[in-house]
Amino acid sequence: GADHWHTVVVDECHRLAADRFDAFAKAVRPSVLLGLTATPERSDGQPIAPYFDSRPDGSPAVELRLWHALDLQLLAPFEYYACDDATDFSEVPWDRPGEREAVANLVTGNDVRAKLVINEWRRLASNARQSRAIVFCVSVAHAEFMTEWLNRAGLPAACVVGTTATEERRRAPQRLLSGELCALVTVDLYNEGIDLPMVDTLLLLRPTQSPVLFQQQIGRGLRLVPGKESCLVLDFVGQHRAEFRFDRLLSSLTGLSRRELVDGVENGFGSLPPGCHIHLQRQTREQVLQGLRSLTSQNWRRLKTELQTYAALRGRSAIRLADFLHDQALELEDIYRTGTGQGRSGWTALKRDAGLIVAEPGPEEDYLSHRFGDLLHVDDPRRLDVMAAVGSRQRSSPALHAEEALGVQMLAYQIDGRHEQAAGPEAFLERMKGHPAIAAELVELSALLQARSTLGAHPVPGLEDTPLCLHAGYGAREILTAVRWLTASRRVPFQAGTLSLLSRQTELLFVTLDKSEGYHDRIAYHDYAISAERFHWQSQNSAGPDTPGGRRYLDSATNGWQFQLFVRPRKGEAYRACGPVTLESAEGDRPMSIVWKLQTPLPARLFREFSVLRGV
Template sequence: LRLAKGKESCLILDFVGRHREEFRFDRLLSKLTGLSRAQLIEAVDKGFGLLPPGCHIHLQRQTREQVLRSLRKLVQQNWRRLRTELQAYAALRGRTDIRLASFLAEQAIELDDLYRSSGRSGWTNLKRDAGLLSGPTGSEDDYFGRRFGDLLHIDDPARTDLLCSLREPDAAYRARDERERRLLQMLAYQIDAQQHQKVSGEDFLQRLQRHPEHTAELAELGGVLQARSSLRAQPVPGLEDVPLCLHAAYGIREILTALGWLSPSRRTPFQAGVLALHERKVELLFVTLDKREGYHERIAYRDYAISPELFHWQSQNAAGPQTPAGRRYLESPGNGWTFQLFVRAAKGTPYRACGPVTLERAEGAKPMSIHWRLGVPLPGRLFREFSILRGA
């Protein structure tokens, strides 16, 4: 695998034999690709489209079927296996000294193993099923156990600090200013995914604190997320008053709540790729790079990073040089409008707050092809993920 002068490629042949039934293909492939188990199942089935530029994994049909069977069986048996592992771990460590972070690290378990979209899910529920919690089952145990899985992307230091501040189950957390109120509102709307149910962050926190075991679980989860994040707190240029961190990961509800478009009194579904905030003269550009799933061919725009400083973006189909949207782009920045770029690799993954972009050049119509210059260059990790060569 070593680099050498004149060496342009490296071919690795791995012969998959008749492995024992409990062989962990997920750990092997996750180490190679950086993909979660859910992403691995799709990648093995449909192709590894999220690999770094220049990398390719090809599985022969029989091997692919064997690996898929193993991964799917692991998912189906996952909760029973986790319960058994936690019971054995508690027998060694003592029932009163069980912490999420140490259990995950010492048992080589991923958060994705624990937080699942269906069935039993979550740290509190696992402890209860393993016999480590003696209290009665809560009315919202299943709901919170599943919904906390929508927080696993959080790497913004301010947001992990908020979760950790809930460390004591009966702690009376109070938002001190508008920024902290927005952070709390972001948490409320990310956990509570019911699109038409409006609630304030304070009211949601009161609801959560009626379930102290889940409040404590959030604090433990915050500690795990905080430990694995390498981001430093840095506001998004041009949005310094908004509780967003440059290059941090966010769901769409979190971004819209941070900017006040979603609020305790307003919760409107949003599915478009752009959002013009006329009162701020800021337009948000939401980009999904891999549009193979869930997008009609007519909106399969070609978007990609050309370099850490330049991003190629195609407007919506209706935009042309003479349309209001097209004029906003072409006449900026003299017209006072600014643009903020949010990019995700594929549907179902979080967006990255890439910061402000300015017009470099534009051509064509319906859609327009625009080169944006980023105010802050992409870190190497994000450039590789968003590059034109991704998946090549």
């Protein structure tokens, strides 16, 4: 029966996720299930963690990564050379059907590349004939082609593939060890599940984006035996599109983050384990750098793979949003993809898709994680404190005081987007408590936003009773909530460019500088900063000297009305709270052209952004 076995040991346990082994793994229920693998990350991205009990942080019970084993001198050090290769792989459909066939068509029968391989081997090895090499090819035809070339060049080689006779396959490693051969040329046969300690040279003639395959092939040469000083790895890279994932391969070899890889490629790899060496020839170096720098534009599938690989390198307990972004040279906008037209967005969503969160999701997890993309503009220190407090708040926390409640209400309206969805602050907190992963994400996000904010907590003059901070960025809903136009029960739509608050005798001026998107030509107003202290503004088309709105502006020196300026560069971006303004001059009719004087001068950064010369 399923409970018969006390202990089951599964070697190469990364195969468990395959359909034919999955049924077995689910059928047996031993007291101890022990899995062993050198490549826990499957090439198809399927996780194997659900088959085992992990540590509290989700990482394996015992873990020893390649670079750690090299540090401990448990493996032979490697000398890795990425060799310039003119073969054009730019049209290969990587990670999709047809990849292998496309590569095979480019390399099989490619005499120029074959000559390059032999010449580089002879140049970089102390004595190629005395090597014990494995040559990894992409197809049987490619392996036969390279075997013929090597033998003609005086480098005895045997082609060993799946269809090779059993006795010949059995004898091949011994022939390599004895020196009768200096190379075994193969396809997939020696990727895993075989021990060839005599191998001291690897020729990688099959380009791949798979870190699993890459690490499997490298691992064939790292067995440490007496007399073996190192393993020479010659990787014939070829020419690729900018999005080819060199970083994924180099990271699987070194454990370095993308940022560290960029530094290594530019300045040399100075932090490798003892005896290890990485050298990128000139064209390859330029290509790798271009690829590393092109990764700022990420699709979701690629991000998921990035995170899975990163978690495998770091261990799940070390996975923090800040570290992932820094080490992978990513931006928050790569994770939070609001407005990109792509469905998945947010740190929690990415971790769940990568298999790092296995607990049942809350009912609104996807929605809330996605909506956090509308918080990336927040740089008000007090608002960021509120965000962190909301994420950290426990069920037993005391009731909110009025200022806290207003801050939470601003957060609720900004996250929920549509007015009819927004609840009161207490109800919003309850929703967050039902989503612990989302609450933790909010804490991490607020810390990152706090780190990139340069603002002090200076209230907006004239609006000191609101949570608004001078020169901070806000969405329109946040501003309307801060001045109590929107409340938990009052959900009044707002679309106009101005809002008159009669009880305050204050008018809010909402200005969008670039009106090329979403505005009709007839309302393409001309607004810009003249100087750090003066701002040119055109009223709405309905305002003139003889209208109530126009008189309110013209008579503002005596009628008690105040005006607050909020400016954003373009639609979809945050408004900057520029503070109170007073009338300096006005002319025209429907619309009126008004020059406002700012009570607090614009910082140089905002003046450059809002200036009439901003496009120059």
